[in-house]
Amino acid sequence: WLPEFISAPLSAWERTRVRHQLVLASACAFAMYSASDALTQCIPARRQQRLRLDMVRCVRSGLTSGLLSGFLAVFYFAWLDRVLAVPARWSEAAASGNSWLLSLGSAASKAAVDVGCYEPVYDVLYITLQALMRGESLHSAREEVVRKVPTIWRMAPRYWLLTDMVNFLFVSLRLRPLCARPRAHVPSYFSAFPPLHPYQPGLS
Numbered sequence: 001w002l003p004e005f006i007s008a009p010l011s012a013w014e015r016t017r018v019r020h021q022l023v024l025a026s027a028c029a030f031a032m033y034s035a036s037d038a039l040t041q042c043i044p045a046r047r048q049q050r051l052r053l054d055m056v057r058c059v060r061s062g063l064t065s066g067l068l069s070g071f072l073a074v075f076y077f078a079w080l081d082r083v084l085a086v087p088a089r090w091s092e093a094a095a096s097g098n099s100w101l102l103s104l105g106s107a108a109s110k111a112a113v114d115v116g117c118y119e120p121v122y123d124v125l126y127i128t129l130q131a132l133m134r135g136e137s138l139h140s141a142r143e144e145v146v147r148k149v150p151t152i153w154r155m156a157p158r159y160w161l162l163t164d165m166v167n168f169l170f171v172s173l174r175l176r177p178l179c180a181r182p183r184a185h186v187p188s189y190f191s192a193f194p195p196l197h198p199y200q201p202g203l204s
Helices: 004-019 021-047 055-083 088-093 099-133 138-155 157-170 173-183 185-192
Strands: none
Touching: 004 021, 021 055, 021 173, 055 099, 055 173, 099 138, 099 157, 138 157, 157 173
16 A cells, blocks of 8 residues: 555565564664663763763673674574464364463463563673673672672563563564563663662773
8 A cells, every 4th residue: 555665665674674683683782772871871971960971881782782682582582482382272272262361371471481580591691791891700790690680680570571461462573572672771771880879981
């Protein structure tokens, strides 16, 4: 129903997205997290009436997230969807009208695994990679993980469960890594910049 000069570029873009999903997912994660890291630097700078934007820190956050929230997330969501998919015989048995219950149960189980297992693993990897890229030792990274991850994990269910349910129920598998990234920004903010602390360039 769209004019040819609009539908043709959109179709080409769709084919490119399907053909190069890993590259695009990694690039989008890099761009989004680099921008969000810049925002975390601007918030305390505004409070202190001065701006010190650390571009190395922005690139470091983008590279870490491009790997974890882009490249690896594509494989993670595909694995999760395969392992916790609704069995075909159950779907056929519930075709009379209760299939939505199976979909809800499948989404809830995926959200439970995501928040209960994957989220702390993600935070450990994120903080450790950030520390190593800053030139710190594994011992320092371990201390930072022990200090931050339990607090982030306690924060996660407040918002991750709801966003996970929306993601698993209404978003296609191919787009889930993209839709999951915005909800991951809050833990990333905290892991890189503890709230109410003055900005320290070496913190992230």
